[in-house]
Amino acid sequence: MRADAQKNYDHLLAIAGSVVAEHGVGASLRDIARKADVGLATLYRHFPTRDALLEVLLRETVDDLTRKTNELETSRPSYEALVDWLRDSVDFVQKYNGVVTLLASALADPDSALHASCTELRSAGARLLRRAQDEGMARLDIDGADLFAIIGAIGWIGDQPSFKPRVDHLFDIIVGALLVNKTA
Amino acid sequence: MRADAQKNYDHLLAIAGSVVAEHGVGASLRDIARKADVGLATLYRHFPTRDALLEVLLRETVDDLTRKTNELETSRPSYEALVDWLRDSVDFVQKYNGVVTLLASALADPDSALHASCTELRSAGARLLRRAQDEGMARLDIDGADLFAIIGAIGWIGDQPSFKPRVDHLFDIIVGALLVNKTA
DNA sequence: ACCTGAACACCGTTCAAGT
DNA sequence: ACCTGAACACCGTTCAAGT
Numbered sequence: 020m021r022a023d024a025q026k027n028y029d030h031l032l033a034i035a036g037s038v039v040a041e042h043g044v045g046a047s048l049r050d051i052a053r054k055a056d057v058g059l060a061t062l063y064r065h066f067p068t069r070d071a072l073l074e075v076l077l078r079e080t081v082d083d084l085t086r087k088t089n090e091l092e093t094s095r096p097s098y099e100a101l102v103d104w105l106r107d108s109v110d111f112v113q114k115y116n117g118v119v120t121l122l123a124s125a126l127a128d129p130d131s132a133l134h135a136s137c138t139e140l141r142s143a144g145a146r147l148l149r150r151a152q153d154e155g156m157a158r159l160d161i162d163g164a165d166l167f168a169i170i171g172a173i174g175w176i177g178d179q180p181s182f183k184p185r186v187d188h189l190f191d192i193i194v195g196a197l198l199v200n201k202t203a
Numbered sequence: 204m205r206a207d208a209q210k211n212y213d214h215l216l217a218i219a220g221s222v223v224a225e226h227g228v229g230a231s232l233r234d235i236a237r238k239a240d241v242g243l244a245t246l247y248r249h250f251p252t253r254d255a256l257l258e259v260l261l262r263e264t265v266d267d268l269t270r271k272t273n274e275l276e277t278s279r280p281s282y283e284a285l286v287d288w289l290r291d292s293v294d295f296v297q298k299y300n301g302v303v304t305l306l307a308s309a310l311a312d313p314d315s316a317l318h319a320s321c322t323e324l325r326s327a328g329a330r331l332l333r334r335a336q337d338e339g340m341a342r343l344d345i346d347g348a349d350l351f352a353i354i355g356a357i358g359w360i361g362d363q364p365s366f367k368p369r370v371d372h373l374f375d376i377i378v379g380a381l382l383v384n385k386t387a
Numbered sequence: 388a389c390c391t392g393a394a395c396a397c398c399g400t401t402c403a404a405g406t
Numbered sequence: 407a408c409c410t411g412a413a414c415a416c417c418g419t420t421c422a423a424g425t
Contacts, residue, residue: 024408049398058410063400120363127365161376168366168373172356179304181311182352189352192345196380208389233417242391247419 028065031055035072043116044073073121074132080111081136088143097151098198104147105170105194108140109186112174119174126167141167157198169193212249215239219256227300228257257305258316264295265320272327281335282382288331289354289378292324293370296358303358310351325351341382353377 020028034055038046048069052059066072084107091100112118125133126141145163152159173193177186204212218239222230232253236243250256268291275284296302309317310325329347336343357377361370 021407027409047398048400059399060401060411061409064408069399119359123363123365158376160372164366165369165373165376168360168363168369169377171363171366172360172373172377175303175359176352176356179307179352179355181307182348182355185349185352188344189349189356192342192380193353193356193377196376205388211390231417232419243418244392244420245390248389253418 024065027055027057027061031057031062031065032072032075036076039073039076039115044069044121045117048072068132070121070125070132073115074136077114077118077133077136080114081140084108084111085139085143088147092147092150097147097154098156101147101151101157102194102198104144105166106190108144108170109173109177109190111140112170113177116178119171119178123168123171137167144170151198155199158196161197166197169197208249211239211241211245215241215246215249216256216259220260223257223260223299228253228305229301232256252316254305254309254316257299258320261298261302261317261320264298265324268292268295269323269327272331276331276334281331281338282340285331285335285341286378286382288328289350290374292328292354293357293361293374295324296354297361300362303355303362307352307355321351328354335382339383342380345381350381353381 031051035046035051038051038054042050048062049059052062055062062072066075084104087107088104091104095103112122122133122137122140125131126137128134131137141163144166148157148161148163148166151157173186173190176182176189215235219230219235222235222238226234232246233243236246239246246256250259271291272288275288279287296306306317306321306324309315310321312318315321325347328350332341332345332347332350335341357370357374360366360373
């Protein structure tokens with residue numbers, strides 16, 4: 020990549036990060052190009068679709084999450100590992116408003132630029148879930164896709180300004196329902 | 204209202220119902236006017252905002268729900284009444300795609316045309332919840348707003364085509380978490 | 388009273404023309 | 407190679423002009 024193109028790319032990405040942080044995943048691409056002092060077609064040249072741009076914005080965080088999953092799996096009890104991973108996943112989808120709906124549709128669309136990130140996330144969760152189920156710590160009637168849907172549902176709560184203050188409380192309640200009651 | 208205006212109003216509403224059923228609450232208003240063979244400004248005359256149109260589309264169902272809540276309250280055990288009401292509420296928000304997000308913001312915005320419907324729905328749920336809590340059937344650390352957020356979260360799952368098949372299953376799991384375990 | 392076309396300010400997407 | 411302005415087809419919203 021030519022030096023001037025690289026500079027545009029980096030600058031575009033930085034501006035996109037702040038605009039998406041403010042307006043969510045549906046932010047105006049025109050607005051991003053404008054704020055980056057770059058022609059709109061230049062944005063399209065670097066990021067041919069909205070998904071492609073968001074994929075770059077989210078990739079780093081997903082990779083961190085995947086790496087951390089490996090650590091959790093080897094170093095922590097299955098119960099704690101699963102809950103910690105759910106906590107991290109909910110934090111991840113709340114990086115930008117609207118990520119949950121984006122990921123839900125990307126999961127079902129193999130052509131989406133985000134499809135790989137979604138399946139990675141799902142299979143990481145499925146592994147931790149399986150381990151907890153094998154040890155009798157998690158209910159047996161759920162799978163990785165259910166986990167994904169539940170992360171999305173909790174993330175949706177966090178996306179609504181009026182519900183955001185309750186999201187931690189509701190996380191505890193909903194996630195609690197996935198675990199086997201140890202006092203029984 | 205003049206006879207011709209009434210005819211336009213009724214026709215507009217019927218067309219809007221089918222277009223919103225197909226494209227969700229964000230459906231193009233232009234498209235609705237076009238399909239109704241009516242000038243776009245005529246739609247605006249009858250429904251000055253998108254909220255006003257959706258409010259009319261949803262009102263009937265909310266009223267049914269409120270009426271049914273009264274029945275549930277007097278004729279059924281608190282536990283069953285609460286679960287049935289949650290079931291009906293989730294069905295209600297799934298009448299059109301995107302209703303959950305619409306209601307979440309309308310609940311926080313007293314100027315919204317849907318604000319009244321939202322607070323009605325919330326207080327109906329709060330009443331049933333209180334009764335179940337008084338009888339020791341529901342956990343004590345939740346309130347009507349939590350119930351509303353949870354209905355929204357489950358409704359969000361139903362709005363995602365890839366998760367829709369799991370929504371009944373996840374309803375049982377999440378709602379189960381709100382009830383006190385009777386086997387203890 | 389009620390209806391309408393046209394105007395305005397946006398948006399995403401594409402492409403011929405520039406350097 | 408890379409960038410850009412302009413064009414196209416949409417959208418929501420408003421308003422002067424018609425009947």
